[in-house]
Amino acid sequence: xSGGRIGFLCTYTPGELIEGAGFNPYRLLPPSEAxxxxxxxxxxxxxxxRQVAGALRSGYYPHFQGIVIAxxxxxxxxxxxxxxxxxxxxxxxxxxxxxxxxxxxxxxxAQLENLTKWLEELGGKLxxxxxxxxxxxxxxxxxxxxxxxxxxxxxxxxxxxxxYNGRPRRDFNAALEGFLNEKCLEENALSILLTGAIPPxxxxxxxxxxxxxxDTCLGLRGFLRxxxxxxxxFSRLSHAYLNRPPCPRFxxxxxxxxxFSRLxxxxxxxxxxxxxxxxxxxxxxxFLIQKKFWEDQNVPLLKVxxxxxxxxxxxxxTRVEAFLETLEEGGEE
Amino acid sequence: xxYAGIDVGSLSTDVVLVxxxxxxxxxxxxxxxxxxxxxxxxxLDEALSQAGASQEDIxxxxxxxxxxxxxxxxSDRVTEIxxxxxxxxxxxPQAKTVIDIGGQDSKAIRLNRRGRAxxxxxxxxxxxxxxxxxxxxxxxxxxDLEELAGHSLKAEKTVPISNxxxxxxxxxxxxxxxxxxxREEIIKGLHVSxxxxxxxxxxxxxxxxxxxxxxxxxKNAGVIRAxxxxxxxELLIPEEPQIIGALGAAVIAFERxxxxxx
Ligand SMILES: Nc1ncnc2c1ncn2[C@@H]1O[C@H](COP(=O)(O)OP(=O)(O)OP(=O)(O)O)[C@@H](O)[C@H]1O
Ligand SMILES: [Mg+2]
Numbered sequence: 001x002s003g004g005r006i007g008f009l010c011t012y013t014p015g016e017l018i019e020g021a022g023f024n025p026y027r028l029l030p031p032s033e034a035x036x037x038x039x040x041x042x043x044x045x046x047x048x049x050r051q052v053a054g055a056l057r058s059g060y061y062p063h064f065q066g067i068v069i070a071x072x073x074x075x076x077x078x079x080x081x082x083x084x085x086x087x088x089x090x091x092x093x094x095x096x097x098x099x100x101x102x103x104x105x106x107x108x109x110a111q112l113e114n115l116t117k118w119l120e121e122l123g124g125k126l127x128x129x130x131x132x133x134x135x136x137x138x139x140x141x142x143x144x145x146x147x148x149x150x151x152x153x154x155x156x157x158x159x160x161x162x163x164y165n166g167r168p169r170r171d172f173n174a175a176l177e178g179f180l181n182e183k184c185l186e187e188n189a190l191s192i193l194l195t196g197a198i199p200p201x202x203x204x205x206x207x208x209x210x211x212x213x214x215d216t217c218l219g220l221r222g223f224l225r226x227x228x229x230x231x232x233x234f235s236r237l238s239h240a241y242l243n244r245p246p247c248p249r250f251x252x253x254x255x256x257x258x259x260f261s262r263l264x265x266x267x268x269x270x271x272x273x274x275x276x277x278x279x280x281x282x283x284x285x286x287f288l289i290q291k292k293f294w295e296d297q298n299v300p301l302l303k304v305x306x307x308x309x310x311x312x313x314x315x316x317x318t319r320v321e322a323f324l325e326t327l328e329e330g331g332e333e
Numbered sequence: 334x335x336y337a338g339i340d341v342g343s344l345s346t347d348v349v350l351v352x353x354x355x356x357x358x359x360x361x362x363x364x365x366x367x368x369x370x371x372x373x374x375x376x377l378d379e380a381l382s383q384a385g386a387s388q389e390d391i392x393x394x395x396x397x398x399x400x401x402x403x404x405x406x407x408s409d410r411v412t413e414i415x416x417x418x419x420x421x422x423x424x425x426p427q428a429k430t431v432i433d434i435g436g437q438d439s440k441a442i443r444l445n446r447r448g449r450a451x452x453x454x455x456x457x458x459x460x461x462x463x464x465x466x467x468x469x470x471x472x473x474x475x476x477d478l479e480e481l482a483g484h485s486l487k488a489e490k491t492v493p494i495s496n497x498x499x500x501x502x503x504x505x506x507x508x509x510x511x512x513x514x515x516r517e518e519i520i521k522g523l524h525v526s527x528x529x530x531x532x533x534x535x536x537x538x539x540x541x542x543x544x545x546x547x548x549x550x551x552k553n554a555g556v557i558r559a560x561x562x563x564x565x566x567e568l569l570i571p572e573e574p575q576i577i578g579a580l581g582a583a584v585i586a587f588e589r590x591x592x593x594x595x
Contacts, residue, residue: 305457314399315458318438322414322453329415329449 004065005166006119009052009079010072011222012096012247014237015169016138017116020131021124023065026166029218030308031055032201040082046075046280047307048198053079062166066090066122068115072249073282092118098251100242109230109238116234131233137169138225144176145223158204158218192324193260193269194219196287197248197277200306202313206320207273213263216275221245221259248286256286257293264297271300271327273320278307300327334392335384336590338582339373339407340416341365341400344436344464345549346372348380349579350391351587355423359384360576369400393586393593397578399437411585413578414442414453420581421545422448425569430540432531432560432568433578434550436464441534443541454537461497462530464550469499470523473506474516478553485524485555488517494526502526520555528559535564542566547577 006023008015015025030051037054055061067089069080083091095111097104116126160179164172194207195215215221226243230236245259246252263269272294277283287303294301302323306312335358340347342365350359361379365372373396381387396407397416404410413433421431422444431442431450439462443452460466471481492514496502502523509519527550535544544566550556551574561568571577 300452312458315438315455318399318412318414319455322412322450325412325415326450326452329445329451332445332451 005062007061007064007067009076010070011217012070012072012241013068013094014112014241016134016237017112017119019134019169021119021126022130023119023124024166028052028061029162029165031060034309035060041078044279045078046073047278049075049079051308066092068092068094070094070096072096090122100250100252105238105242108242109234112234112237134169137173140173141169141223142225144173144180145220157214161218191267191269193272195272195290196275197280197283199275200308202310203275203304203316206317213267217247221247249282253289260293269299271323274301274303276303276305278305300331335386335390336583336586337377337391337394338579338586339377339394339396339404340413340578340582341369341373341396341398341404342435343399345575346376347576347579348376349576349583350380350384351583355584355587362575365400370403370405373404393590395582395586397582409589411582414440415450416578416581417547418442418444418450418581419584420577421547423580423584424571425543425545428543428545428569430535430544432535432544432546433548434464434531435548439463439531439534441538441540443538452538454534456534460499462527466499466527467523467550469503470506473503474520481520482553482555484517485521486558488521490518491525492518492522494522524555524559527556528563531560532563543569545569547571547574549575
């Protein structure tokens, strides 16, 4: 492995290909301290994308050989447009379909082929041996996470993933396995589902000590994959990625709810905390879909809206703690 | 034995001491100031001297409010949502909804049949519809808070205030004065604006009467009047609305102490 890093924004970017070409995938997580970027992106755009843009410019992240921006939303497209004008960055726009049928799969497959060409232009080589071992490694993560019976503290999963950011998937798997053996929590305790858009560190810290199932692409969902089905590598990867439990950006609310139905079969979810990211239309729509779903299931739901800022912690703290207290008080009875 | 509830709010730090029959034996309300831990200690001392008691008489202390974390001598911390619900339920067992408007937060809380909080809505980050908003406006009008309340009851008409944001509303008020609008009518407009914000919170939780109003703003007769009109119901107002969070915390302190004994 050449060891060069490839930055990426969205978990629909197949790390398999990046590792298989000899690079280390590094997820662009929001910085711990907000960095201004108003001169790059307008302040009514996604705070996540804005903060990553600011952090990238300020040198917060390590050096990247290239950056993959999946077109998950309009804000990420704006981000791509800005980066592609800068000389210092090699950027690739991975166009992600909004639908998931056969035609979408074909389209995404072509995108993955282009991604590979781009990786080769950067000096990567899709090496047979490395590719097959990286496919195995990613498959292993999927297996570890596939089991929705996982009860794990959201903080721990999130922290583990951040700690292993930019390191080979194999190392992460080893840590994850140890973690799941040790820290999977007991059944029948108060368990909370944290869902919605990528949550701020402050919200995760507040929930420390609670039993959390983290749906959002920082937790469970970011690691799940569908079956590897298809004629060749690219069609199989395309199938696997488009058939994982969808993220809110897919116009497929029903299928998204399947993951929750499955969770409800195996877990006792006592409450749901929905993180609504300011200026993210997708998360606002998703909230309405989820609101109806959880109301029908009689599961209490709390919406917490943030812009990933640090100053918001005080109010979030009161909301979240009060929500947990109302759950303890036993609801409507 | 006494049980203490300490509510460290953004503006006032309130303490209530109850005995084993949940009767209030002493209370105090002091400004929080810059040092919330110090305020908590001072407020507690004041309530103790009112009750003619000392620290040793206290069985359990529960802290609540924005600054609850800084009360290191409390045995536990509970949010003001739970505490206002509990305090209101102690005084008005029939209450189904609690509205607490303090300095920086306003909240609507729905209670279940046992008087416990089951749902709540809180204002967003900004000061619109809070006590702080009214304080800023009182300053712009060169009046005390107490005077503000009385004035609006005299108004025959309302001058609507279109800005929710405290900063913009302040300059709006200044220009309304310059335009020669009667002060009472501007003040009434401000109270209506607070009531409208509160109504939208109350709607979010599907409020039902009887509604209890707590927090310092419940001392403002102008807001009460405007809110009763918006909510289309009469509000139940405790004799001292500012200590209801602390009262709820004291009730919880008593219950925790009972649990520990049994
Ligand atoms: N005598 C009074 N007449 C009118 N209004 C009053 C009076 N006393 C207090 N207030 C109002 O009460 C507000 C403070 O209320 P309170 O003490 O309940 O706030 P807090 O609990 O410190 O704040 P928060 O709960 O938001 O942290 C003031 O901003 C003021 O508007
Ligand atoms: Mg208060």
